Amino acid sequence: MLDADELVQLNHEFDEAIQSLKTIRDFIRFCISKLREHDVVVAQGTTDVFAEAGAIVLHTLSLQWSADEQILDCRLTDSEKTEVLTLLQRRIVERKPLSYLINLAYFCELPFYVDERVLIPRSPINELIRQQFYPYFESNDLVQKLSGSKKDPQFFEHGLDEKQLAQPERILDLCTGSGCIAIALASRFPDAFVDASDIDKNALEVAGVNANHHEDITHQLNLIESDLFAKIPAENQYDLIVTNPPYVDSATMADLPPEFLYEPDHALSAGQDGLDIVHQILFHAPDYLTRDGLLVCEVGDSEWALRQAYPDIQFDWLIFANGGSGVFAMDFDELMENREYFRHYVEKLNKL
Structure with missing residues (x-):
């Protein structure tokens, strides 16, 4: 869990990201960096931090998680940026698995509803x-x-x-x-x-x-x-x-x-x-x-x-x-x- 000072620092970094980052690719990279920086355990549904970061961004934007490479250079609106960073912050601060945060997991390429039950x-x-x-x-x-x-x-x-x-x-x-x-x-x-x-x-x-x-x-x-x-x-x-x-x-x-x-x-x-x-x-x-x-x-x-x-x-x-x-x-x-x-x-x- 983050202490008060760490949370203030994280919010500062997120404010900076909203101002400086522009594309889907930018935000996936940013998510990867923050997940690793805060030692978030990625082991439920995927063990690939790249896949987890991609899911955070693409799910928020209502895009397929296996989105075409060309779409990664599309820009986000300010409200979309805020939504992505809100989900990322919950993942870092609460340490709740992403699948529980979004009530979605894939198995055999099929979507499934999941929660803490x-x-x-x-x-x-x-x-x-x-x-x-x-x-x-x-x-x-x-x-x-x-x-x-x-x-x-x-x-x-x-x-x-x-x-x-x-x-x-x-x-x-x-x-x-x-x-x-x-x-x-x-x-x-x-x-x-x-x-x-x-x-x-x-x-x-x-x-x-x-x-x-x-x-x-x-x-x-x-x-x-x-x-x-x-x-x-x-x-x-x-x-x-x-x-x-x-x-x-x-x-x-x-x-x-x-x-x-x-x-x-x-x-x-x-x-x-x-x-x-x-x-x-x-x-x-x-x-x-x-x-x-x-x-x-x-x-x-x-x-x-x-x-x-x-x-x-x-x-x-x-x-x-x-x-x-x-x-x-x-x-x-x-x-x-x-x-x-x-x-x-x-x-x-x-x-x-």
Whole structure:
């Protein structure tokens, strides 16, 4: 937080900017400088300070965030300059994430409403969705190849098994939060029925808002209030379960930057090693998968803890074209083969 003298200095710099800066490009550069100068943490939705600065300016001007290069030399009016700097000042002073300030985040190139009831979308699983989990499943004309060139697009090899199964008919997004993963899945698999579950009623309210905004997929989507699998109908057998559950360990939770404190604690925290929920998912998931079904689970920085918990299990850790880690895939057979290992941890947690 800024003290009184620092705030006075910032306001002086903003007054100077209104007088001296003219173009969109000028203001993006100014935003970058100020975000860096004040050590603002950029890690929710993007880790690129250039992208964050561009979003501050372009969103304020009601322009596409990927605006054409030619527009960057257009001039701002004085009132537009004031609006841009007001948003920048809130970002610096409050340390509130930009997505909460403007109630907007993008995931799989789709817009989503977000507020403090849900995490800001940022999972690398978006790449798997855009490539339709190829080559585990077949692809169709909605697939987005992430490698090669514009003239010769190719699939990026994330590390999924090459099974080329028919596209999933039933999908579960476990711990759905804002609903971004579920809605993105429905958009890429238009013939699939997607269940989106969460324990938090408030999060499901946000997911409902987003489902209504993406009305072309509402017939595919079903929101379920459930503590993991507790209220998922036993007869539901899914070809694909995708989950980005809470996975932050207690040490990390105690040292989070101010920006992360705006996010719901229960959507981040998962016990001493960050795996309290992941153990349960691993044990129960095969009861809800088809025989060829696939579980894709994000554990982020708790990857090391998961490796230590199950040293004899060979997890399929995926790689990503645009960065990101801590996501593994396991099919039905692998989950069943190792179920007794998973049972041990679930029983241990139940005794605590």
